[in-house]
Amino acid sequence: MRTVITQGIILTRVDYGEADRIVTYITPDNGKLHLMAKGARKIKSRLAGGIELFSLSDISFAPGRKELGTLVSARLREHYPSITHDIERVQQGYALLKLLNRLTEDDTEEQYFELIRTTLQSLDVPDIPLLLTDLWFRARMLTFLGHQPNLISDAEGVRLDAGSSYDFDIEHMSFRRRPDGSDNLSAGQIKAMRLLFSRNSPSQLHRVTGLEGQLADLEPPVRLMSAHYLS
Amino acid sequence: MKNSDVLLIEPDAELASTYRRALEDDGHNVRVAHSAQSALHLADEHQPDVVVLELQLTDHSGIEFLYEFRTYQDWQTVPVVVHSIVPERVFQTSRLVFRQELNIHTYCYKPTTSLRQLRATVHALKV
Numbered sequence: 001m002r003t004v005i006t007q008g009i010i011l012t013r014v015d016y017g018e019a020d021r022i023v024t025y026i027t028p029d030n031g032k033l034h035l036m037a038k039g040a041r042k043i044k045s046r047l048a049g050g051i052e053l054f055s056l057s058d059i060s061f062a063p064g065r066k067e068l069g070t071l072v073s074a075r076l077r078e079h080y081p082s083i084t085h086d087i088e089r090v091q092q093g094y095a096l097l098k099l100l101n102r103l104t105e106d107d108t109e110e111q112y113f114e115l116i117r118t119t120l121q122s123l124d125v126p127d128i129p130l131l132l133t134d135l136w137f138r139a140r141m142l143t144f145l146g147h148q149p150n151l152i153s154d155a156e157g158v159r160l161d162a163g164s165s166y167d168f169d170i171e172h173m174s175f176r177r178r179p180d181g182s183d184n185l186s187a188g189q190i191k192a193m194r195l196l197f198s199r200n201s202p203s204q205l206h207r208v209t210g211l212e213g214q215l216a217d218l219e220p221p222v223r224l225m226s227a228h229y230l231s
Numbered sequence: 232m233k234n235s236d237v238l239l240i241e242p243d244a245e246l247a248s249t250y251r252r253a254l255e256d257d258g259h260n261v262r263v264a265h266s267a268q269s270a271l272h273l274a275d276e277h278q279p280d281v282v283v284l285e286l287q288l289t290d291h292s293g294i295e296f297l298y299e300f301r302t303y304q305d306w307q308t309v310p311v312v313v314h315s316i317v318p319e320r321v322f323q324t325s326r327l328v329f330r331q332e333l334n335i336h337t338y339c340y341k342p343t344t345s346l347r348q349l350r351a352t353v354h355a356l357k358v
Contacts, residue, residue, distance in 0.1 A: 015303040041275075041303075053295070087286055087317055090294045091329060 001062045003072050006030050008059045009116055010052070011101040015041070023071060024101065025059060026116060031107045035061050035071040054093055054120055055079040067106070080124035089123050092130055096137050103141060103230060115140050122202035131215045132202050138226045139197045147229040149221075150174035151194045162187040168221040170228055189217050196222070237261045237353060238279035240270045240296065241314075242289050250283070250314075253346055257354055265289075267296035274300070279309055281356050283349070285341075286315040297333045310336040310356045314349055 008025030011032070016022045021040040025033045056078040062070045083089045096119055104112050115137070122133040142148055153159050154166060155174045165184035166175035175190065185193075192214040195205060205211055237259045241247040244265070251261045262277060264270035267288055274282075282300070286293030293315065300306050311334065319338045322329045330338070337352050 013299075013302050015305075021302075053298075084291055084295060087292050087294055088321055090292050091322060094294070094298055 003060045003062050004030065005058070005060045006033075007056060007077065008033065008074075009056050009113065009120070011097050011116075013037075013053070022068070025057075026100070026104070026108065026113050027059075028110045028113045031109075032101075032104060033061065033069060034067055034106075035059075035069045036064075037071045037074075040071075052076070052079070053097070054083045054090075054123075056117060056120075080120045082124045082126055083120065086126065088130055092134060093120065093123050096134070099137075099141070099230065103145065111144060115144070118201050125203065125206075128202050128206045129212055129215065131219065132205060132212060135196055135215060135218060135222045136202045136205065138222055138230060141230055142225055143197060145229065147173065147225065148197055149193075149225065151190060151197060160187065160190060166190065168224065170221075170224050173225070185217065185221070189214050193218055193221070235259045235280040235353070235356070236277060238270060238274055238277075238282045239263045240265075240267070240282065240284045240288070240293065242266065242285060242287070249346070250349065253350055254283075254353060257350055259353065267291035267293065267299070270296055271299060274306060278305060281353055282309055282311045283353060284311055284313050284315070286313060286317045294333075297335075301333060307334070310334075312337045312339060312349075312352055312356070314339045314341060314344065316341050 006027045006029055008027045010023055011026055012024045014022050016036065019039050019041050021037045023035050023037050025035065027033055055076055057074045058077050059074045060072045062072055064070065083093050097116065100112060100116055119133060119137050122128050150173060153174070155169050155172045155176045160166070160175060164177055165186050167178040167184060169176045175185065178184070192211055195208060195211060196218060237254055239247060239250055239254070239261055241250060241263065242265050247263045247265065251263055254261045262273050264273050267290060284293050284296065288296070293313070297311065313335055318340050329335070336356065339349060339352065
């Protein structure tokens with residue numbers, strides 16, 4: 001039996017029969033894998049320790065003829081215990097794992113694996129605000145899926161002005177100058193949004209002075225984009 | 232009507248004892264687990280009709296238990312009564328998703344839920 005060795009983070013687990021589970025992993029080099037974990041429902045299964053959520057495992061599997069392979073072994077490599085000690089973080093973790101699973105195909109690229117790994121690492125740090133990790137995750141997903149907003153020029157093509165306020169135009173994924181609008185975003189907030197959509201991780205963004213104070217203002221447009229393009 | 236098999240998941244031994252006695256007085260068969268893992272083991276041994284769940288557990292949280300619990304076909308429709316020190320407003324942004332996705336029948340906030348109310352809630356689910 002040929003076996004393949006890789007790393008994986010579990011996205012979902014479902015019951016299969018009386019004793020088995022089907023586990024979906026996201027991996028750096030094999031996309032998403034759907035693997036049968038035989039006997040995983042039993043308490044003393046040798047696989048039980050390696051199929052926990054919110055963890056990165058070294059896994060070996062036997063590829064199947066069709067889409068379902070067989071999990072041979074799983075050994076915990078990184079666990080993120082702080083997530084499980086905080087109910088809100090657990091709930092958020094589940095929500096983001098589910099979102100990633102829904103929005104990705106089986107032959108997904110390594111960037112999605114790195115995205116969820118960084119997300120779990122961030123959720124595991126109690127000092128990093130949950131909202132920061134959540135908005136950052138959504139911003140990265142929007143970018144990967146080709147829905148990054150225009151953060152350079154407004155809807156008219158004019159470079160964003162440091163002295164102006166703007167509203168966010170979801171149709172054009174850009175900003176419109178609307179000085180007397182009710183949903184104004186200042187140049188400072190747009191700058192904060194640029195940071196959010198940058199390649200910086202939540203732990204790096206956490207160190208940016210003043211960014212976390214802007215999150216409440218950034219949340220509505222990011223949630224709007226998320227509702228449009230990530231649902 | 233058969234007595235309901237209640238799986239009570241409560242980390243505090245004294246509270247668990249109080250709730251168990253009250254529910255048994257109402258005619259239910261009650262099995263008590265103090266952790267998420269032991270709750271799964273008990274559910275595996277004795278199919279519950281109702282689950283009463285504290286979310287603030289010592290090891291894995293009640294949320295984790297619920298997500299794991301609902302991945303098993305046998306347990307997807309078992310009514311769950313959350314009876315917790317965690318207020319539901321904690322799940323503000325995802326409350327509807329939280330309830331629907333995890334099929335939570337009733338959410339009882341412990342400080343404002345009397346024992347009589349808890350008993351009435353469980354009794355209303357008697358199968």
